[in-house]
Amino acid sequence: AQSVAQPEDQVNVAEGNPLTVKCTYSVSGNPYLFWYVQYPNRGLQFLLKYITGDNLVKGSYGFEAEFNKSQTSFHLKKPSALVSDSALYFCAVRVADSGYSTLTFGKGTMLLVSP
Amino acid sequence: DAGVTQSPTHLIKTRGQQVTLRCSPKSGHDTVSWYQQALGQGPQFIFQYYEEEERQRGNFPDRFSGHQFPNYSSELNVNALLLGDSALYLCASSLRTYNEQFFGPGTRLTVL
Numbered sequence: 001a002q003s004v005a006q007p008e009d010q011v012n013v014a015e016g017n018p019l020t021v022k023c024t025y026s027v028s029g030n031p032y033l034f035w036y037v038q039y040p041n042r043g044l045q046f047l048l049k050y051i052t053g054d055n056l057v058k059g060s061y062g063f064e065a066e067f068n069k070s071q072t073s074f075h076l077k078k079p080s081a082l083v084s085d086s087a088l089y090f091c092a093v094r095v096a097d098s099g100y101s102t103l104t105f106g107k108g109t110m111l112l113v114s115p
Numbered sequence: 116d117a118g119v120t121q122s123p124t125h126l127i128k129t130r131g132q133q134v135t136l137r138c139s140p141k142s143g144h145d146t147v148s149w150y151q152q153a154l155g156q157g158p159q160f161i162f163q164y165y166e167e168e169e170r171q172r173g174n175f176p177d178r179f180s181g182h183q184f185p186n187y188s189s190e191l192n193v194n195a196l197l198l199g200d201s202a203l204y205l206c207a208s209s210l211r212t213y214n215e216q217f218f219g220p221g222t223r224l225t226v227l
Contacts, residue, residue, distance in 0.1 A: 042221075044218040090157050098213065100171050102160050102171055103216065104160070108155075108156070
């Protein structure tokens with residue numbers, strides 16, 4: 001079975017400061033890892049994914065994430081936060097090279113960026 | 116290029132009723148997956164349909180059933196609604212069962 005842990009229910013950061021949203025995972029085999037963002041009363045918007053290759057993945061809106069196999073982590077980062085980044089962020093995992101794209105999600109982390 | 120669409124946007128039902136939610140996949144996609152997102156939780160996988168058959172199923176009771184039509188659109192049916200079925204139901208489509216999923220805006224179901 002696979003699982004995702006997002007240890008922080010909420011992350012608070014001031015605008016202009018760097019942000020990190022943490023994610024650790026457990027999966028049998030190699031993982032594909034994803035970050036999604038959700039705004040109020042909206043569906044999920046794709047931010048970035050790790051499939052293979054470079055451990056540092058760059059995505060939409062200036063976000064990036066670093067895959068760390070030894071720590072089984074995939075933390076989301078941004079060098080300078082914007083107020084408009086305030087939203088709910090989900091980390092997700094699936095087994096690489098499986099026949100199915102089904103995702104297992106974490107419970108989410110609310111990011112609040114203050115002006 | 117239309118993305119994934121879902122209908123209705125919102126729905127209110129009472130306990131014991133039945134509900135049908137609908138999803139049209141992104142153009143070119145042939146696989147539809149359904150997820151339930153309860154308040155304060157991450158989405159949980161319900162099932163996936165490909166070639167009009169259920170290919171994979173999560174840990175949901177038989178009250179949850181689905182269907183896929185020849186045009187690849189899909190329905191999610193929930194019978195004997197419980198208060199705990201109140202959630203945002205997300206549809207995701209992909210090309211085949213193993214490629215990246217694209218999510219729709221969701222249907223908010225409230226059970227009273």
